[in-house]
Amino acid sequence: MIEVHELKKRYKDVLVVKGVSFHVQNGEVFGFLGKNGAGKTTTVNMLTGICLPTEGKFFINGISHRNMDEIKKYIGVMPDVSNYYLHMNAIEHLKFFAQLKRTKVKKENIYDLLEQVGLNGHEKKKVGHYSFGMKKKLGIAQALIGDPKVIFLDEPTSGLDPESAFAIQEMIKRLSNEGLTIFMTSHNLYEVEKICDKVAIMENGLISKIGTIEQLKKSGVSHVEIVIKIKGDYNYAAQRLQQTMSDEIAHIYHDHHYIYCSLYHEDSIPTCVRMLCNSGINVYELNVKERSMEDVFFGK
Incomplete structure (x- = not known):
């Protein structure tokens, strides 16, 4: 048109x-x-x-x-x-x-x-x-x-x-x-x-x-961002992820409520969940963070 x-x-x-x-x-x-x-x-x-x-x-x-x-x-x-x-x-x-x-x-x-x-x-x-x-x-x-x-x-x-x-x-x-x-x-x-x-x-x-x-x-996305909510020691959980999946994780940090994890590939998400559960850590919520139009507009 x-x-x-x-x-x-x-x-x-x-x-x-x-x-x-x-x-x-x-x-x-x-x-x-x-x-x-x-x-x-x-x-x-x-x-x-x-x-x-x-x-x-x-x-x-x-x-x-x-x-x-x-x-x-x-x-x-x-x-x-x-x-x-x-x-x-x-x-x-x-x-x-x-x-x-x-x-x-x-x-x-x-x-x-x-x-x-x-x-x-x-x-x-x-x-x-x-x-x-x-x-x-x-x-x-x-x-x-x-x-x-x-x-x-x-x-x-x-x-x-x-x-x-x-x-x-x-x-x-x-x-x-x-x-x-x-x-x-x-x-x-x-x-x-x-x-x-x-x-x-x-x-x-x-x-x-x-x-x-x-x-x-x-467009321009190289990593998959996930947010994980657990009950227990967040510091220990983040360390276990980093140690066990070092080749699959680009970046990881946590606050007192959530673990924020940047993965190279979407296929690593199930591995994260299995690893945490096998380590005795209960996963209550996992969300994949999608880019918004604000991210696109400002080039985030």
Whole structure:
């Protein structure tokens, strides 16, 4: 649905985006991450027609970036900070944005949109009286005007309380399941891990990492980290593991409650358990510590 090839953007003498390439499949939730200044927003601005590329090319729904007016018929955009006309109600607001998008929308379709984002019952309420979370939902409804094939969501849950954030996350997953392609930015790494199918991370104008959540978690991992809870002498247990499995353990330490063990291979986990039990040490819990998106993002 989205194909990007060696996209670059230069402002005077500064190359902000230095040649990014990626693709997004139909119906995918694609997370686009990066620290402030990484070039993330500039890339999104090029894809949505706010600014033009200096070099490179992209296609959305098979249409070249050179025909941006045609592309805009198939995309919807919810910026992080949206302009809301507070004196209008939700119906008037969406009608106005439909006119700006030069698309015709029936009143019943507007009611359907508002119901889809969870604003049914608030259709005639002035937007100025909406809560922050309700405005976010209205922003998504605005992006959905004209039945787009791709929507760009910039920080869709930023500033929301947990209940409102959960509602929008569930909505994003549902829209994806219905075949809509969703390109979203977020600083909420837990949210990204929860709802994104694929993720790209930008650093210094380039994509440094890209893949599914599982692929990113496994990338660059040389050891298996396990945490063992026992009853008894933790120091003795750690020493026994170190002495008996020195060729299989990269690193080991303990506190008063757990043993933390870094293994070269996953196959050594059963050996750890057997060795402890044979030494008269009761194992009450063993967990394999998985990398989180936070670990991936910060290169841990």
